[in-house]
Amino acid sequence: MTVEINYKSNSSKKISSNYILFVDEKFNINDLKKYTSNSEFSYISDLLKTSDLKKDLLFFEINSKKTIFLVSIKKDIKTSDIEKLGAKFHGYLNYDKKNDYVVNSDTVSNKIKNFVGYFLHGIKLKSYEFNIYKSKKNKKLVSISVIGNKNRISIQDQLRFKALEEGTFYARDLVSEPGNILHPDEYAKRINSLKKFGLIINVYDEKKLKKLGMNALLGVGQGSIRGSYLVTMEWKGAKDNSKPLAFVGKGVCFDTGGISLKPAKFMEDMTYDMAGSATVVGLMKNLAVRKSKINAVGVVGLVENMPGGNAQRPGDIVKSYSGKTIEILNTDAEGRLVLADALAFTEKKFKPKFMVDLATLTGAIIVSLGSEYAGLFSNDDKLTNQLMKAGEEVDEKLWRMPLHKNFDKLIDSKNADMQNINYVGGAGSTTAAQFLQRFILNKTPWAHLDIAGMAFSKYGGALNSGGATGYGVRLLNKLIEDNYE
Numbered sequence: 001m002t003v004e005i006n007y008k009s010n011s012s013k014k015i016s017s018n019y020i021l022f023v024d025e026k027f028n029i030n031d032l033k034k035y036t037s038n039s040e041f042s043y044i045s046d047l048l049k050t051s052d053l054k055k056d057l058l059f060f061e062i063n064s065k066k067t068i069f070l071v072s073i074k075k076d077i078k079t080s081d082i083e084k085l086g087a088k089f090h091g092y093l094n095y096d097k098k099n100d101y102v103v104n105s106d107t108v109s110n111k112i113k114n115f116v117g118y119f120l121h122g123i124k125l126k127s128y129e130f131n132i133y134k135s136k137k138n139k140k141l142v143s144i145s146v147i148g149n150k151n152r153i154s155i156q157d158q159l160r161f162k163a164l165e166e167g168t169f170y171a172r173d174l175v176s177e178p179g180n181i182l183h184p185d186e187y188a189k190r191i192n193s194l195k196k197f198g199l200i201i202n203v204y205d206e207k208k209l210k211k212l213g214m215n216a217l218l219g220v221g222q223g224s225i226r227g228s229y230l231v232t233m234e235w236k237g238a239k240d241n242s243k244p245l246a247f248v249g250k251g252v253c254f255d256t257g258g259i260s261l262k263p264a265k266f267m268e269d270m271t272y273d274m275a276g277s278a279t280v281v282g283l284m285k286n287l288a289v290r291k292s293k294i295n296a297v298g299v300v301g302l303v304e305n306m307p308g309g310n311a312q313r314p315g316d317i318v319k320s321y322s323g324k325t326i327e328i329l330n331t332d333a334e335g336r337l338v339l340a341d342a343l344a345f346t347e348k349k350f351k352p353k354f355m356v357d358l359a360t361l362t363g364a365i366i367v368s369l370g371s372e373y374a375g376l377f378s379n380d381d382k383l384t385n386q387l388m389k390a391g392e393e394v395d396e397k398l399w400r401m402p403l404h405k406n407f408d409k410l411i412d413s414k415n416a417d418m419q420n421i422n423y424v425g426g427a428g429s430t431t432a433a434q435f436l437q438r439f440i441l442n443k444t445p446w447a448h449l450d451i452a453g454m455a456f457s458k459y460g461g462a463l464n465s466g467g468a469t470g471y472g473v474r475l476l477n478k479l480i481e482d483n484y485e
Contacts, residue, residue: 001093001140003127005120007158008145015147017100020069020089022107022115027053027072035104036068044068056085059092067098071119073110079118080395084462086122093123093142105148114161116146117153121161125463128169130176160290164477167286168470174278175455175468179254179271183226184302187253187274191231191281191300197288200234214341216320220334221303223258223311230342232349233284233298237291244295245484246352247284247476248342250335250359251277251302258305258331259313272468273335275455276358277302279472286477294484299346301338305331317416321345322439325416333421335361336435343446344439354383354445356479357436358472359452364428365401366453371461373399374454374471377433380445387447390478395462396471398449407434 021032027048033041044060051058059069069092071085093101105116112118123144131137146153153161174182174190182190192201206228209218214230221228234244255273256262262270277300284298312318316328318337322344326337339357346355365375374391376398378384384400391398410431413419418438422431433448440446451471460466 001127001129001138001142003090003093003124003142003144005124006143006145007153015102015104016066017102018067018069018098020071020101020103022071022073022104022109024109025072025074027051027058027070029070031109032107035107040068044070057088057092065098067096073108077110077112079112080393082112082115082118083122083125083395086119087126087463089119090123090126093127099140099142101142101144103144103146105146105151107148108151114153114157116151117157117161120144120146121165122463124161124165125168126465128172128464130173130467163286163290164474166289167282167477168473170285171278171282171470171473172464172468174281175272175275175470177271179304182274183253184221184229184251184304185227187251187302188227188229188231191233194233194281194285194288197285198235199284199288200236202232204230204232212321212345213319214321214345215318216326216337217301217303217341219312219316219318219328220252220258220305220337223308224304224306225308226253226304229302230345231300231302233281235284235287235292235294235296237287237293238295242295243353244297244350245480246346246350246355247280247296247298248339248346248355248357249277249280249298249300250274250338250357250361251300252335252338253302253304255305255332255334256307258311258334259307260330260332261307262332269456272456273360274302275360275468275471276451278468279358279451279470279476282470282473283476286473287480292480292485294480296480297346297350297352299342301342303334303338305334320439322441324418324438327413327416327419329419329423330421333432335359336420336432339436340439343436344441347440347442347444352444354380354447355440356383356387356447356449356476358449360455361450362429362432362452365450368401368429369399369453371453371457373397375429375450376400376447377403377430377437377450378447379403379437379440379443380447383445383447386479386483387475390482391475393482394474394478396454396475401433402430403434403437407431411435
């Protein structure tokens with residue numbers, strides 16, 4: 001099902017098609033008289049006497065062609081709650097055979113700017129489907145028209161919502177693709193195609209990576225017949241040459257575990273081990289589409305971790321881009337190797353204002369936080385607070401986890417500068433983050449988001465219907481909007 005939003009009328013005349021009206025939390029409809037006929041108003045008034053007014057949404061079938069929906073607005077409603085209302089309304093669209101709906105923005109009494117925009121944004125986010133490989137597709141087209149002279153959504157804000165949806169959907173598309181389609185070679189091509197939006201794209205292939213000394217990243221991909229890449233995406237939206245905001249993503253297109261092979265059960269889910277990179281790519285597309293007035297850079301390491309004849313072995317030692325050496329004790333702790341080179345490179349080349357990396361890095365974070373929070377590790381309190389506030393605003397929540405020098409002894413190696421896992425046991429997510437922190441060489445403010453429990457949902461969430469969530473695109477966009485634009 002495709003949902004199409006139209007802002008083509010400012011008329012508030014009585015509507016003959018399906019009608020969406022907003023009321024207060026007590027379902028007081030006195031103000032709706034001028035938007036409905038007398039018979040409709042009387043009919044709804046009678047039915048409300050026996051309706052469950054604790055619900056957020058009520059609907060009344062006026063006739064076979066028209067249904068009136070009442071959306072209840074609570075006094076203390078937040079923007080994320082408005083989006084969830086939209087997502088809940090989307091549930092009706094799935095079961096309703098009607099195709100045309102009208103939203104009346106004049107009936108919104110709440111003073112939150114872009115109230116209707118958030119409501120429609122929730123509908124759009126929930127409407128996402130990944131069905132390109134299905135023979136039979138849901139071809140239903142639902143058209144939602146917005147009318148009203150009050151609470152109108154500006155052209156600029158319409159673009160902002162649309163860009164955010166495009167970025168989120170692009171991230172979801174990338175995560176949803178199977179590993180035989182979206183391998184590193186194809187992924188690099190898709191990112192390169194984003195040049196048309198004004199992004200400056202640079203693709204570093206294996207030859208260039210070897211010359212740069214990115215042996216940690218290259219070691220992960222050396223067992224695959226596919227190439228390994230580092231791709232940078234630059235958006236220069238500021239009028240000055242201010243330091244960019246940097247976002248770094250783990251792009252392991254498929255993770256078998258390498259020689260340290262994973263169990264067969266649920267290995268098919270490892271197609272989403274590149275979700276951190278997908279978030280970065282989706283964010284950069286969003287910034288470019290909406291012409292964000294900041295400078296930003298996205299950096300992703302793209303590899304495939306396979307147990308081929310040339311695969312990296314447990315016990316191997318590699319020299320990273322930073323010059324630090326790493327003993328590989330477990331080839332399934334590969335994401336941190338990719339990020340080690342990507343983070344050091346990003347800091348040295350772009351000298352960013354801050355760096356945020358995202359990765360489906362550890363199963364341990366799911367044990368800690370489940371699918372409610374992503375783990376946040378950071379060397380900077382200001383950046384931490386900004387991220388956590390942004391996460392609360394868009395309901396992509398973060399929970400700060402510890403970093404401390406005492407954890408370093410768990411990843412110190414007898415044979416190299418460090419080892420890639422903690423063999424003692426425990427603190428799996430923290431020691432992974434502690435490992436990454438060793439590659440922040442110039443004290444750049446940095447945050448690591450472990451999104452292993454948030455990037456993919458088998459059962460669906462408030463704003464997605466199951467599968468790839470696109471977690472992080474809206475969070476990081478909010479971080480930028482509130483603090484850097």
